[in-house]
Amino acid sequence: MAGVVPETAPFVRAAAISTPGLKNFPVPVTSVAMQMQRLVYGPLKSATDRGPIGSLGGRPFLIVIDGLDECEDKDEVEELVDSMLTFFDENPFIPLRVSITSRVEQHIQSRLDVPGVRLDNLVDHCSDSDITAFLDVLFQDARRRNPIIKAYIRQRKEWPTPGEKRKLVQHIGGSFIFASAVFKFIMGYNTSRGDPTSPMDRLPLALKMNPGLDGLYAQTLARSEHLPHFLDIISTIALLRAPLPITGIAELLGIHPYEVVNVLVDLQAIFQVPGTDDIPVTLCHTSLRDFLTTQSRSHRFFAHPRHHVRLYLRFLECEYELHRQRPGVTIHSSEITPAVAYYRRYSIDHLDHGRNLLEESEFESAIQLSRESHLLRPSGDGGRWLSLYKLADALIDHHRSARAMSDLEEAIGLCREALTLRPPSHPDCWIVLINLGKAVRCRCRSTGAMADLEEAISLDRQALELRPSPHPDCAVSLGNLSVGLRERYLCTKSMADLE
Numbered sequence: 001m002a003g004v005v006p007e008t009a010p011f012v013r014a015a016a017i018s019t020p021g022l023k024n025f026p027v028p029v030t031s032v033a034m035q036m037q038r039l040v041y042g043p044l045k046s047a048t049d050r051g052p053i054g055s056l057g058g059r060p061f062l063i064v065i066d067g068l069d070e071c072e073d074k075d076e077v078e079e080l081v082d083s084m085l086t087f088f089d090e091n092p093f094i095p096l097r098v099s100i101t102s103r104v105e106q107h108i109q110s111r112l113d114v115p116g117v118r119l120d121n122l123v124d125h126c127s128d129s130d131i132t133a134f135l136d137v138l139f140q141d142a143r144r145r146n147p148i149i150k151a152y153i154r155q156r157k158e159w160p161t162p163g164e165k166r167k168l169v170q171h172i173g174g175s176f177i178f179a180s181a182v183f184k185f186i187m188g189y190n191t192s193r194g195d196p197t198s199p200m201d202r203l204p205l206a207l208k209m210n211p212g213l214d215g216l217y218a219q220t221l222a223r224s225e226h227l228p229h230f231l232d233i234i235s236t237i238a239l240l241r242a243p244l245p246i247t248g249i250a251e252l253l254g255i256h257p258y259e260v261v262n263v264l265v266d267l268q269a270i271f272q273v274p275g276t277d278d279i280p281v282t283l284c285h286t287s288l289r290d291f292l293t294t295q296s297r298s299h300r301f302f303a304h305p306r307h308h309v310r311l312y313l314r315f316l317e318c319e320y321e322l323h324r325q326r327p328g329v330t331i332h333s334s335e336i337t338p339a340v341a342y343y344r345r346y347s348i349d350h351l352d353h354g355r356n357l358l359e360e361s362e363f364e365s366a367i368q369l370s371r372e373s374h375l376l377r378p379s380g381d382g383g384r385w386l387s388l389y390k391l392a393d394a395l396i397d398h399h400r401s402a403r404a405m406s407d408l409e410e411a412i413g414l415c416r417e418a419l420t421l422r423p424p425s426h427p428d429c430w431i432v433l434i435n436l437g438k439a440v441r442c443r444c445r446s447t448g449a450m451a452d453l454e455e456a457i458s459l460d461r462q463a464l465e466l467r468p469s470p471h472p473d474c475a476v477s478l479g480n481l482s483v484g485l486r487e488r489y490l491c492t493k494s495m496a497d498l499e
Contacts (some may be wrong), residue, residue, distance in 0.1 A: 001040060005061055006054050011043030031076055033083040034470045041087045044096055053095060059498060060095040068102040069287075081111040088116060131169050131179055138183050139165075146187070148198050160203060171207050179214050181284065182206050184269035197397075216270070217291050221301050223266040229255055233263045235303035236311065237271070238292035239353075241346040245279035246273075248338030252314050308354030309362060315343035315350070316369035323376035330381045344386065348393065355397060363398040370394050387422035388414045389432055396439050412439045424462065430473065433463040437480055441487075446499075450491065457484040 002009040015038045016022055016308075021029040022038055022259065047053055066484035071077050084098060090357070102108050112119060139160065143149050155158055160168065172179045186202045197205075224230050230389065232253050237243075250257040257277050262271045272282040283289055295302040318339045322331060333341070374387040395411035398404070414438035424427045444452035464477035489497040 001044070001061065001063075002018070003042070005047070005053060005055050007047040007050070007055060008043040009386060011046045012039055015039055015042060029471050031470050031472070032080060033076070033079045036080065037083060037087070041091075041094075045094060047089060056095055060097045063096070063098045065098065065100045068100050068108060072289075074107045078107055078111055081249070085111070085114065085116070101270060112400055124266055128169050128174075131172055131176070132165065134179055135165065135168065135183065137432060139264045142187055142199070146199065153199070159200060164203060167207055168203070171284060178213065178216070181213065181269050184284075185220060186228055188266065188269045199264065213287055214291055217288060218298070218301065220267055220269045224263045225261050225301070229253060229259055230263050231301070232307075232310075233260055234292065234301065235307040236290050237283070237357075238283060238303040239307055239311065239350070240342070241349050242342065244338055246277040247279050248342065249281065251337055251339040252311065252342075254314065254317075289358060302345070305353055306357050308350045309357050312347055312350045312354055313362060313365060313369070315339065315347045316366060320369045320373045320376075323373050326375045328378050330378055344383070347390070351393070351397075358397065360401065366394045367391070367398060385418045385428070385432065388418040388421070389435055391438065392435055393417070396435070396442065399442060403446075405443075408439060408443050408446070412436065412443065415439055422468075427466070430463050430466040430477075433459045433466070434476060434480065435480070437463065437484075440450075441480075441484060444487075452486075453484065453488055453491070457481065457488065460484055 002012045019030075022035055024035070040063070052058075061074070068077060088094070088096075100108075100112070109119070137474075143153060149159060168182070172182060186199050186206050210464060220236065233249060236249055236252060244252065246257050246260045250260050253260075260276075261273075264271055267273070270284050270288055272284055274281065290297075292298050292301060292303045295304075318337065322337065322340050370387065370391040374384070374391055377384050377387055392411040392414040392417055395407040395414070399407040399411070414430055419429065419436065420434045422432050437456045440452040440459070441456040443449065444456065460477055460481040464474065464481060467473040467477055485497040488494065
């Protein structure tokens with residue numbers, strides 16, 4: 001915008017300098033909505049307030065947001081749309097227009113279905129000739145590369161025929177996503193695996209497929225559901241917070257990489273399967289994750305939340321195994337396996353999703369693995385604080401189930417030790433403060449000791465100072481602090497706490 005509308009450049013520069021966190025580098029600290037407010041809306045309004053913007057020539061500046069449905073953080077999408085609508089309500093004559101393209105997603109459509117927003121169905125504007133041109137390019141490349149198709153054309157002269165292509169275009173119904181998925185289905189079988197069908201055989205099958213993506217997903221997944229580890233592999237990919245390579249998925253599930261490839265090789269219509277084992281496996285579209293995690297849609301392919309528990313325990317096993325092989329040695333980041341690297345960043349997310357599904361034996365396994373991994377670390381290991389934190393977290397969860405005060409006392413001691421390794425000036429201190437606050441608050445509920453409640457409130461305030469608004473983690477600290485203040489109000493009836 002600063003390049004196209006130079007009148008806004010000074011204001012953009014001033015915002016970036018005054019609030020360095022807007023750059024979201026090296027770690028994200030600012031929401032997209034806040035970035036838009038400070039770097040787009042504010043500078044454009046300030047430039048407009050000075051008078052007509054000559055570089056626009058009387059026309060509005062257009063911003064195109066493509067594929068908004070691909071953003072997985074639905075809360076952040078809603079915040080972005082809400083702040084955008086608020087800005088236009090307050091500045092109806094601002095020379096700005098925003099065009100958003102997205103699949104029909106409830107969390108987006110419900111926000112945009114308001115006066116002042118024009119909703120349009122792109123399918124209504126997509127002619128059959130557009131889809132035909134798209135398929136022509138894909139089939140032309142296939143005819144050039146695929147030896148089976150080359151041999152078929154030498155005999156039959158043409159494939160697909162105009163009639164077959166016309167039926168395919170009509171069946172696709174104007175959806176480029178479906179067109180791409182159907183083409184991958186037609187071309188995707190690996191004939192070297194003994195499958196008797198060819199692309200020419202599969203084209204008529206594609207004409208019978210349900211045009212909705214749920215039908216496509218189910219029909220594609222059915223190709224591999226008879227294979228070993230199928231549901232474990234599919235569920236793992238669906239529930240991971242960040243994609244793992246084939247080697248990482250195999251390590252996590254305790255199987256061989258070729259077994260992962262064996263399941264995924266016939267699913268390339270819906271998964272991006274890399275040619276090497278060290279590149280992440282990704283979804284062709286985020287709607288596949290929605291499908292797999294919604295039982296009413298995916299049925300037998302459903303990725304059950306219980307799988308979060310299995311992943312969490314496997315993360316602990318992989319971490320323990322890594323340290324068991326090299327006891328008392330600091331393991332550098334370059335030596336860490338993909339599954340362990342993922343565990344150190346995301347294991348708590350999986351624990352949070354499976355926390356209420358853990359069985360007693362699984363609690364005990366988590367505590368034992370966490371404890372043994374911690375004991376295998378050298379005293380000066382830089383990750384020792386994290387193992388203390390995670391062991392404490394497992395003990396707190398076990399206390400909530402078994403009500404053993406010994407778990408709570410040990411967890412509090414571990415958190416205090418972790419704080420000595422991550423002092424208040426360290427950015428990682430926040431998460432330890434949160435855990436210690438949670439532990440002493442639990443002890444207060446068991447013993448009624450006001451000193452514990454006072455300490456929990458103090459710890460939550462310190463954590464909030466390290467993650468102030470608009471940091472995404474601010475909500476956790478605010479929630480904990482509000483709970484503590486409410487509990488203190490119930491004891492003291494102090495209106496200051498309630499306010």
